[in-house]
Amino acid sequence: PAQLPASAQDIEPQIERLVLEQSAARLLFTRWPLHFGCDPLFGQQVHWLICGRTPLADALLLHMLRIAHYSEKKPVITLVSDAPEHWHQNFTSTYPGAEAFSRLHFCSHDDPVPGDEAAVSGVIICAPPSGIALEFVEFLALSIVRQQRISPIMLVDVGDAEPGGRIEDWNGQILAFSQRRMVLRPEVLLDAQDDQLAQVIHEHYRDSIAGQGRNPDTEPSSQPWSTLDDSYRSANRHQADHLWAKLAITDCRAVTEDLVESFAFAPEEVERLAVIEHARWAADRYLDGWSYAPIRDNASKHHPQLIAYDELSGPMKDLDRFAVRLVPALLARSGLGLMRMLIVGIREGWPLTAAGADGGNLRRRVDQVLRRLRKRYPDRGLVIATTLADPASRLFAKRARQLADASLFLLVPRLFDETLAAQPDHVARRELLELAVHAERRISLPGAMDLEQWLRIRAEILVEFDSDASERTADQRATSIRKHVRMGARHEPEWNFEY
Numbered sequence: 001p002a003q004l005p006a007s008a009q010d011i012e013p014q015i016e017r018l019v020l021e022q023s024a025a026r027l028l029f030t031r032w033p034l035h036f037g038c039d040p041l042f043g044q045q046v047h048w049l050i051c052g053r054t055p056l057a058d059a060l061l062l063h064m065l066r067i068a069h070y071s072e073k074k075p076v077i078t079l080v081s082d083a084p085e086h087w088h089q090n091f092t093s094t095y096p097g098a099e100a101f102s103r104l105h106f107c108s109h110d111d112p113v114p115g116d117e118a119a120v121s122g123v124i125i126c127a128p129p130s131g132i133a134l135e136f137v138e139f140l141a142l143s144i145v146r147q148q149r150i151s152p153i154m155l156v157d158v159g160d161a162e163p164g165g166r167i168e169d170w171n172g173q174i175l176a177f178s179q180r181r182m183v184l185r186p187e188v189l190l191d192a193q194d195d196q197l198a199q200v201i202h203e204h205y206r207d208s209i210a211g212q213g214r215n216p217d218t219e220p221s222s223q224p225w226s227t228l229d230d231s232y233r234s235a236n237r238h239q240a241d242h243l244w245a246k247l248a249i250t251d252c253r254a255v256t257e258d259l260v261e262s263f264a265f266a267p268e269e270v271e272r273l274a275v276i277e278h279a280r281w282a283a284d285r286y287l288d289g290w291s292y293a294p295i296r297d298n299a300s301k302h303h304p305q306l307i308a309y310d311e312l313s314g315p316m317k318d319l320d321r322f323a324v325r326l327v328p329a330l331l332a333r334s335g336l337g338l339m340r341m342l343i344v345g346i347r348e349g350w351p352l353t354a355a356g357a358d359g360g361n362l363r364r365r366v367d368q369v370l371r372r373l374r375k376r377y378p379d380r381g382l383v384i385a386t387t388l389a390d391p392a393s394r395l396f397a398k399r400a401r402q403l404a405d406a407s408l409f410l411l412v413p414r415l416f417d418e419t420l421a422a423q424p425d426h427v428a429r430r431e432l433l434e435l436a437v438h439a440e441r442r443i444s445l446p447g448a449m450d451l452e453q454w455l456r457i458r459a460e461i462l463v464e465f466d467s468d469a470s471e472r473t474a475d476q477r478a479t480s481i482r483k484h485v486r487m488g489a490r491h492e493p494e495w496n497f498e499y
Helices: 020-031 055-067 084-094 133-148 179-183 193-211 230-248 267-287 314-325 327-333 354-358 360-376 391-404 416-421 426-436 450-458
Strands: 047-051 076-081 103-108 122-125 154-157 174-177 252-256 336-347 380-386 407-412 441-444 461-465 483-487
Touching (some): 020 055, 020 193, 020 230, 047 055, 047 133, 076 084, 084 103, 122 133, 174 179, 193 230, 193 327, 230 267, 230 327, 267 314, 336 391, 380 391, 380 450, 391 461, 416 426
Parallel strands (some): 047 076, 076 103, 122 154, 380 407, 407 441
8 A cells, every 4th residue: 555644654543432323323313304204393293113122222212312302392202122111111210311301102012102192203113023024014004004194204224234126116104224334434434424513513612712711622621522522522413413403493404605695593583492402401411310409519410400491590591592593603614504495385186197297388387487486585495395196296396306406395194105006107106206205304294184284384385286277166266365376287377476
């Protein structure tokens, strides 16, 4: 091999300890955030189900408890194993404060879904019962269907196996991952890809110490990252990993800084984010063995601020507000800026044939609408929210991705198997799956009116397809106060707002 330059030969090598499961947990929830399968802004609650007690399952549980804070509601986590009582006793004896800020259910393989609980928003199968892996995955999916009538994403750890198959054979629900392949990559091991934001947060903290006239190199919590104690590194990582929850509940996304100008959260957003920042901080303290007491005692791990946000004094609330207002600045130091989403909902109800949806007229009109939306909202990130159940909605989502770099919220008002089964042929099924695999969110809406309510509350603009404007009833023609675009293959788009 080539000789290292002289300057490099004098550098003392640094040895860092890698905990595979902890890194895998962080990377897994970067790829599939805890809000992937629900919408906290629609009042839905985070509820993940972890199956099989393994070191990865324990790491996932701890990481979820630290970052699953989207509101004042307690996050829900269900743990499924062949010895649920033992897992429960072992965990609560190690982390006695965990149940102060979460709802934990320890269930058996035979009865894996707790009754009268929030809808399951995601499933991670770390270790199915020996010898019946596929059968158990199917049993678990069926148990959730029977209990809740939903089909959440199911992530299955396949170890060193190489998953294969065609997208046409996918059921739209089960996805394979490998914790080893996820972590043991050069960009993670050598470039510290998963630590970039945590290091930015720490550098900002070092700068604040220096700004107070103190030397950051002399204090344990503000040492350079390369010599920083693991406990302080972990604290920075937890803060960094929770940032994506903060963006989710403000309908914002991080983009390259040159795409946006200055950004500041609105006062009501600051307050909402301060609530969950306090919940995140309190969870971290509870998991570290702290408990409430009116007088702080570091030796006994007693803290007077382990109370609800509403009970905090004004100055204590200001600390959380300050942390929230720092988010845009921290992202800017990473070369990122914040952009607000523009959610465009697609209403079901006027199915078109595949030929009609692919016809040149409809495609031309879809492109026309997308160009006008981009011109009207140049500073917003386009999000298409749709069930993908019909060719017209798929055409709109596909063209939005191609022309406007739009994201996709997959709305699931019925079992996904039913949507697949309703497709007329394998071409339509493949088209649906090819779009579904790119969904940024997959939101279950099982109630009779949930889809319509979601579109009414969460979509800023509603797109409706129909075959002919003259065929609509008076109710369908009635203009509501919301922004509408009505379009079809045989008439020009109709807008009820200035575009």
